Amino acid sequence: xxxxxLAALTAVLLTNAVAAxxxxxxxxxxxxxxxxxDRAERFYNEVxxxxxxxxxxxxxxDPIEIGLVRPGGNGMMLLLAKLSDDPLPDAKAAYGxxxxxxxxxxxxxxxxxxxGSSWRRVDDESPSSPIIIFLTDPDGYEVELYQAPAAP
Numbered sequence: 001x002x003x004x005x006l007a008a009l010t011a012v013l014l015t016n017a018v019a020a021x022x023x024x025x026x027x028x029x030x031x032x033x034x035x036x037x038d039r040a041e042r043f044y045n046e047v048x049x050x051x052x053x054x055x056x057x058x059x060x061x062d063p064i065e066i067g068l069v070r071p072g073g074n075g076m077m078l079l080l081a082k083l084s085d086d087p088l089p090d091a092k093a094a095y096g097x098x099x100x101x102x103x104x105x106x107x108x109x110x111x112x113x114x115x116g117s118s119w120r121r122v123d124d125e126s127p128s129s130p131i132i133i134f135l136t137d138p139d140g141y142e143v144e145l146y147q148a149p150a151a152p
Contacts, residue, residue: 029067030098031079034139035087037066040080043138044068047111048100050078090140097134097142105131105147112143128152 034040044050051071055063065081078098102108109119112135119135131147 029077029079031065031081032098032139032141034080034082036138037063037080037082039138041066041068043112043115043117044078044080047108047115047117053077097144098137099144099146101146101148103147105133105145108145109133109135 041050041052045052045068049070050068053067053069055067056065057063064083065079068078068080069075100108113119115138117135117137119133121131121133123129123132125131128149130149131145133145135143135145137143
C-alpha cells in the first residue's frame with residue numbers, strides 16, 4: 001500500500017515538474033544520411049514539392065548538408081546529409097521513417113512511382129479509413145503518406 005502511494009505521489013510530482021518547465025522546445029527538423037544529395041533533393045522536390053532553404057557549408061558547390069521545406073514554411077525541415085563516401089547501412093530504414101500528412105496520398109504515390117519508388121498501401125481502403133501508404137526514397141528510407149479519412 002505504501003509503495004503504491006509513493007509511486008502515485010512520484011508520478012504527480014514528476015508530471016508537475018515537467019509541466020512547470022518554462023523552456024520552450026519544438027522539433028524543427030529530421031535529418032537523414034543520403035548517398036547522393038543532388039539525387040535525393042530532386043526526388044523530394046519533384047515528388048513532394050520541397051525546396052532548399054540552406055546548404056552547408058554556405059556557398060559550396062558540394063554541400064555536405066542541405067535543408068528542405070515545403071513552400072510557405074508549413075511543417076518541419078528535412079535535412080539531407082552526405083558526411084562521407086562510406087556506403088549507407090542496408091538496414092537504415094529499420095531506424096524509422098519520414099511521415100508526411102497530405103490530402104493527396106494517391107497522387108503523391110503516382111509521382112514517387114514514376115521516379116522509381118516502390119510502395120505498399122496498408123489501410124483497408126474503406127471510405128471511412130485514412131489512406132496510409134509506405135514508399136521508398138532513392139536511398140531506401142521509408143516515407144509514410146497519411147491522408148485523413150474524408151469527412152462524413
